[in-house]
Amino acid sequence: MAVALALHLLAAVVWVGGMFFAYLVLRPAAAAxxxxxxxxxxxxxxxxxxxxxxxxxxxxxxxGYWMVAALGGLAHARWPVHAMQAVGWLMIALFLWLQARPWPALRAAAAAGDWPAAGAALARVRAVVALNLALGLALAAIGALGRYL
Incomplete structure:
Protein backbone atom coordinates (compact mmCIF):
# COMPACT_ATOMS: atom_id res chain seq x y z
CA MET A 1 0.00 0.00 0.00
CA ALA A 2 2.84 2.42 0.83
CA VAL A 3 4.48 1.78 -2.56
CA ALA A 4 1.20 2.38 -4.38
CA LEU A 5 0.59 5.61 -2.48
CA ALA A 6 4.12 6.88 -3.11
CA LEU A 7 3.94 6.12 -6.83
CA HIS A 8 0.47 7.66 -7.04
CA LEU A 9 1.56 10.86 -5.34
CA LEU A 10 4.74 11.17 -7.41
CA ALA A 11 2.82 10.71 -10.66
CA ALA A 12 0.27 13.33 -9.60
CA VAL A 13 3.00 15.78 -8.58
CA VAL A 14 4.77 15.36 -11.92
CA TRP A 15 1.60 15.92 -13.96
CA VAL A 16 -0.03 18.70 -11.93
CA GLY A 17 3.25 20.39 -11.02
CA GLY A 18 4.33 20.36 -14.65
CA MET A 19 1.07 21.99 -15.72
CA PHE A 20 1.41 24.59 -12.96
CA PHE A 21 4.92 25.47 -14.11
CA ALA A 22 4.00 25.53 -17.79
CA TYR A 23 0.85 27.62 -17.37
CA LEU A 24 1.79 30.04 -14.62
CA VAL A 25 5.56 30.41 -15.06
CA LEU A 26 6.72 29.49 -18.56
CA ARG A 27 3.70 30.82 -20.49
CA PRO A 28 4.02 34.42 -19.25
CA ALA A 29 7.80 34.37 -19.72
CA ALA A 30 7.53 32.95 -23.26
CA ALA A 31 4.94 35.55 -24.30
CA ALA A 32 7.73 38.07 -24.99
CA GLY A 64 -5.35 4.23 -7.52
CA TYR A 65 -7.20 0.97 -8.12
CA TRP A 66 -4.44 -0.95 -6.33
CA MET A 67 -5.10 1.14 -3.21
CA VAL A 68 -8.88 0.87 -3.58
CA ALA A 69 -8.61 -2.91 -3.86
CA ALA A 70 -6.39 -3.04 -0.77
CA LEU A 71 -9.02 -1.08 1.16
CA GLY A 72 -11.89 -3.38 0.21
CA GLY A 73 -12.98 -2.15 -3.24
CA LEU A 74 -15.07 0.70 -4.58
CA ALA A 75 -18.18 -0.49 -2.75
CA HIS A 76 -16.46 0.46 0.52
CA ALA A 77 -14.92 3.71 -0.69
CA ARG A 78 -16.12 7.09 0.53
CA TRP A 79 -17.18 9.87 -1.82
CA PRO A 80 -13.71 11.50 -2.13
CA VAL A 81 -12.38 8.30 -3.73
CA HIS A 82 -15.24 8.26 -6.22
CA ALA A 83 -14.68 11.96 -6.96
CA MET A 84 -10.96 11.37 -7.53
CA GLN A 85 -11.75 8.46 -9.84
CA ALA A 86 -14.29 10.42 -11.91
CA VAL A 87 -12.20 13.59 -12.20
CA GLY A 88 -9.05 11.59 -12.85
CA TRP A 89 -10.66 9.82 -15.81
CA LEU A 90 -11.89 13.18 -17.10
CA MET A 91 -8.33 14.53 -16.93
CA ILE A 92 -7.04 11.48 -18.77
CA ALA A 93 -9.73 11.88 -21.45
CA LEU A 94 -8.80 15.53 -21.92
CA PHE A 95 -5.13 14.61 -22.21
CA LEU A 96 -5.91 11.90 -24.78
CA TRP A 97 -7.96 14.40 -26.82
CA LEU A 98 -5.08 16.87 -26.61
CA GLN A 99 -2.72 14.17 -27.90
CA ALA A 100 -5.08 13.28 -30.77
CA ARG A 101 -6.01 16.77 -32.02
CA PRO A 102 -4.32 20.01 -30.91
CA TRP A 103 -0.86 18.56 -30.25
CA PRO A 104 -0.44 16.99 -33.73
CA ALA A 105 -1.89 20.17 -35.27
CA LEU A 106 0.65 22.28 -33.38
CA ARG A 107 3.54 20.08 -34.46
CA ALA A 108 2.42 20.02 -38.10
CA ALA A 109 1.84 23.77 -38.31
CA ALA A 110 5.19 24.50 -36.66
CA ALA A 111 7.00 22.14 -39.04
CA ALA A 112 5.36 23.95 -41.98
CA GLY A 113 6.23 27.38 -40.56
CA ASP A 114 2.53 28.30 -40.40
CA TRP A 115 2.80 30.45 -37.25
CA PRO A 116 -0.86 31.58 -37.15
CA ALA A 117 -2.09 27.96 -37.30
CA ALA A 118 0.55 26.90 -34.78
CA GLY A 119 -0.54 29.72 -32.47
CA ALA A 120 -4.18 28.65 -32.75
CA ALA A 121 -3.26 25.04 -31.95
CA LEU A 122 -1.12 26.21 -29.03
CA ALA A 123 -4.10 28.17 -27.71
CA ARG A 124 -6.17 24.94 -27.75
CA VAL A 125 -3.36 23.11 -25.92
CA ARG A 126 -3.23 25.92 -23.35
CA ALA A 127 -7.00 25.72 -22.80
CA VAL A 128 -6.82 21.99 -22.07
CA VAL A 129 -3.82 22.49 -19.78
CA ALA A 130 -5.66 25.25 -17.90
CA LEU A 131 -8.71 23.03 -17.39
CA ASN A 132 -6.62 20.01 -16.39
CA LEU A 133 -4.59 22.17 -14.02
CA ALA A 134 -7.76 23.35 -12.26
CA LEU A 135 -9.04 19.77 -12.07
CA GLY A 136 -5.67 18.50 -10.84
CA LEU A 137 -5.46 21.11 -8.10
CA ALA A 138 -9.00 20.25 -7.01
CA LEU A 139 -8.04 16.57 -6.92
CA ALA A 140 -4.97 17.35 -4.84
CA ALA A 141 -7.18 19.15 -2.34
CA ILE A 142 -9.69 16.30 -2.26
CA GLY A 143 -6.89 13.76 -1.83
CA ALA A 144 -5.28 15.74 0.97
CA LEU A 145 -8.54 16.48 2.78
CA GLY A 146 -10.47 13.33 1.88
CA ARG A 147 -10.26 11.70 5.27
CA TYR A 148 -11.63 14.89 6.87
CA LEU A 149 -14.52 15.40 4.44
Missing part, protein backbone atom coordinates in the same frame (compact mmCIF):
# COMPACT_ATOMS: atom_id res chain seq x y z
CA UNK A 33 9.32 35.80 -27.62
CA UNK A 34 8.67 36.11 -31.36
CA UNK A 35 6.15 33.51 -32.65
CA UNK A 36 8.69 31.19 -34.35
CA UNK A 37 10.88 31.08 -31.25
CA UNK A 38 7.91 30.81 -28.87
CA UNK A 39 6.33 27.96 -30.87
CA UNK A 40 9.65 26.11 -31.10
CA UNK A 41 10.11 26.45 -27.35
CA UNK A 42 6.62 25.16 -26.60
CA UNK A 43 6.96 22.29 -29.07
CA UNK A 44 10.16 21.15 -27.36
CA UNK A 45 8.90 21.69 -23.80
CA UNK A 46 5.53 20.04 -24.39
CA UNK A 47 7.07 17.11 -26.25
CA UNK A 48 9.28 16.37 -23.26
CA UNK A 49 6.54 17.02 -20.70
CA UNK A 50 3.95 14.86 -22.47
CA UNK A 51 6.25 11.83 -22.26
CA UNK A 52 6.14 12.21 -18.47
CA UNK A 53 2.37 12.71 -18.53
CA UNK A 54 1.97 9.43 -20.44
CA UNK A 55 3.73 7.76 -17.52
CA UNK A 56 1.41 9.47 -15.06
CA UNK A 57 -1.63 8.43 -17.13
CA UNK A 58 -0.53 4.82 -16.72
CA UNK A 59 0.62 4.97 -13.10
CA UNK A 60 -2.29 6.93 -11.60
CA UNK A 61 -5.16 4.54 -12.44
CA UNK A 62 -3.05 1.47 -11.69
CA UNK A 63 -1.96 2.68 -8.28
Missing amino acids: LEPPVRIALWREVLGRFFRWVWGAVLVLPLT
Whole structure:
Protein backbone atom coordinates (compact mmCIF):
# COMPACT_ATOMS: atom_id res chain seq x y z
CA MET A 1 0.00 0.00 0.00
CA ALA A 2 2.84 2.42 0.83
CA VAL A 3 4.48 1.78 -2.56
CA ALA A 4 1.20 2.38 -4.38
CA LEU A 5 0.59 5.61 -2.48
CA ALA A 6 4.12 6.88 -3.11
CA LEU A 7 3.94 6.12 -6.83
CA HIS A 8 0.47 7.66 -7.04
CA LEU A 9 1.56 10.86 -5.34
CA LEU A 10 4.74 11.17 -7.41
CA ALA A 11 2.82 10.71 -10.66
CA ALA A 12 0.27 13.33 -9.60
CA VAL A 13 3.00 15.78 -8.58
CA VAL A 14 4.77 15.36 -11.92
CA TRP A 15 1.60 15.92 -13.96
CA VAL A 16 -0.03 18.70 -11.93
CA GLY A 17 3.25 20.39 -11.02
CA GLY A 18 4.33 20.36 -14.65
CA MET A 19 1.07 21.99 -15.72
CA PHE A 20 1.41 24.59 -12.96
CA PHE A 21 4.92 25.47 -14.11
CA ALA A 22 4.00 25.53 -17.79
CA TYR A 23 0.85 27.62 -17.37
CA LEU A 24 1.79 30.04 -14.62
CA VAL A 25 5.56 30.41 -15.06
CA LEU A 26 6.72 29.49 -18.56
CA ARG A 27 3.70 30.82 -20.49
CA PRO A 28 4.02 34.42 -19.25
CA ALA A 29 7.80 34.37 -19.72
CA ALA A 30 7.53 32.95 -23.26
CA ALA A 31 4.94 35.55 -24.30
CA ALA A 32 7.73 38.07 -24.99
CA LEU A 33 9.32 35.80 -27.62
CA GLU A 34 8.67 36.11 -31.36
CA PRO A 35 6.15 33.51 -32.65
CA PRO A 36 8.69 31.19 -34.35
CA VAL A 37 10.88 31.08 -31.25
CA ARG A 38 7.91 30.81 -28.87
CA ILE A 39 6.33 27.96 -30.87
CA ALA A 40 9.65 26.11 -31.10
CA LEU A 41 10.11 26.45 -27.35
CA TRP A 42 6.62 25.16 -26.60
CA ARG A 43 6.96 22.29 -29.07
CA GLU A 44 10.16 21.15 -27.36
CA VAL A 45 8.90 21.69 -23.80
CA LEU A 46 5.53 20.04 -24.39
CA GLY A 47 7.07 17.11 -26.25
CA ARG A 48 9.28 16.37 -23.26
CA PHE A 49 6.54 17.02 -20.70
CA PHE A 50 3.95 14.86 -22.47
CA ARG A 51 6.25 11.83 -22.26
CA TRP A 52 6.14 12.21 -18.47
CA VAL A 53 2.37 12.71 -18.53
CA TRP A 54 1.97 9.43 -20.44
CA GLY A 55 3.73 7.76 -17.52
CA ALA A 56 1.41 9.47 -15.06
CA VAL A 57 -1.63 8.43 -17.13
CA LEU A 58 -0.53 4.82 -16.72
CA VAL A 59 0.62 4.97 -13.10
CA LEU A 60 -2.29 6.93 -11.60
CA PRO A 61 -5.16 4.54 -12.44
CA LEU A 62 -3.05 1.47 -11.69
CA THR A 63 -1.96 2.68 -8.28
CA GLY A 64 -5.35 4.23 -7.52
CA TYR A 65 -7.20 0.97 -8.12
CA TRP A 66 -4.44 -0.95 -6.33
CA MET A 67 -5.10 1.14 -3.21
CA VAL A 68 -8.88 0.87 -3.58
CA ALA A 69 -8.61 -2.91 -3.86
CA ALA A 70 -6.39 -3.04 -0.77
CA LEU A 71 -9.02 -1.08 1.16
CA GLY A 72 -11.89 -3.38 0.21
CA GLY A 73 -12.98 -2.15 -3.24
CA LEU A 74 -15.07 0.70 -4.58
CA ALA A 75 -18.18 -0.49 -2.75
CA HIS A 76 -16.46 0.46 0.52
CA ALA A 77 -14.92 3.71 -0.69
CA ARG A 78 -16.12 7.09 0.53
CA TRP A 79 -17.18 9.87 -1.82
CA PRO A 80 -13.71 11.50 -2.13
CA VAL A 81 -12.38 8.30 -3.73
CA HIS A 82 -15.24 8.26 -6.22
CA ALA A 83 -14.68 11.96 -6.96
CA MET A 84 -10.96 11.37 -7.53
CA GLN A 85 -11.75 8.46 -9.84
CA ALA A 86 -14.29 10.42 -11.91
CA VAL A 87 -12.20 13.59 -12.20
CA GLY A 88 -9.05 11.59 -12.85
CA TRP A 89 -10.66 9.82 -15.81
CA LEU A 90 -11.89 13.18 -17.10
CA MET A 91 -8.33 14.53 -16.93
CA ILE A 92 -7.04 11.48 -18.77
CA ALA A 93 -9.73 11.88 -21.45
CA LEU A 94 -8.80 15.53 -21.92
CA PHE A 95 -5.13 14.61 -22.21
CA LEU A 96 -5.91 11.90 -24.78
CA TRP A 97 -7.96 14.40 -26.82
CA LEU A 98 -5.08 16.87 -26.61
CA GLN A 99 -2.72 14.17 -27.90
CA ALA A 100 -5.08 13.28 -30.77
CA ARG A 101 -6.01 16.77 -32.02
CA PRO A 102 -4.32 20.01 -30.91
CA TRP A 103 -0.86 18.56 -30.25
CA PRO A 104 -0.44 16.99 -33.73
CA ALA A 105 -1.89 20.17 -35.27
CA LEU A 106 0.65 22.28 -33.38
CA ARG A 107 3.54 20.08 -34.46
CA ALA A 108 2.42 20.02 -38.10
CA ALA A 109 1.84 23.77 -38.31
CA ALA A 110 5.19 24.50 -36.66
CA ALA A 111 7.00 22.14 -39.04
CA ALA A 112 5.36 23.95 -41.98
CA GLY A 113 6.23 27.38 -40.56
CA ASP A 114 2.53 28.30 -40.40
CA TRP A 115 2.80 30.45 -37.25
CA PRO A 116 -0.86 31.58 -37.15
CA ALA A 117 -2.09 27.96 -37.30
CA ALA A 118 0.55 26.90 -34.78
CA GLY A 119 -0.54 29.72 -32.47
CA ALA A 120 -4.18 28.65 -32.75
CA ALA A 121 -3.26 25.04 -31.95
CA LEU A 122 -1.12 26.21 -29.03
CA ALA A 123 -4.10 28.17 -27.71
CA ARG A 124 -6.17 24.94 -27.75
CA VAL A 125 -3.36 23.11 -25.92
CA ARG A 126 -3.23 25.92 -23.35
CA ALA A 127 -7.00 25.72 -22.80
CA VAL A 128 -6.82 21.99 -22.07
CA VAL A 129 -3.82 22.49 -19.78
CA ALA A 130 -5.66 25.25 -17.90
CA LEU A 131 -8.71 23.03 -17.39
CA ASN A 132 -6.62 20.01 -16.39
CA LEU A 133 -4.59 22.17 -14.02
CA ALA A 134 -7.76 23.35 -12.26
CA LEU A 135 -9.04 19.77 -12.07
CA GLY A 136 -5.67 18.50 -10.84
CA LEU A 137 -5.46 21.11 -8.10
CA ALA A 138 -9.00 20.25 -7.01
CA LEU A 139 -8.04 16.57 -6.92
CA ALA A 140 -4.97 17.35 -4.84
CA ALA A 141 -7.18 19.15 -2.34
CA ILE A 142 -9.69 16.30 -2.26
CA GLY A 143 -6.89 13.76 -1.83
CA ALA A 144 -5.28 15.74 0.97
CA LEU A 145 -8.54 16.48 2.78
CA GLY A 146 -10.47 13.33 1.88
CA ARG A 147 -10.26 11.70 5.27
CA TYR A 148 -11.63 14.89 6.87
CA LEU A 149 -14.52 15.40 4.44
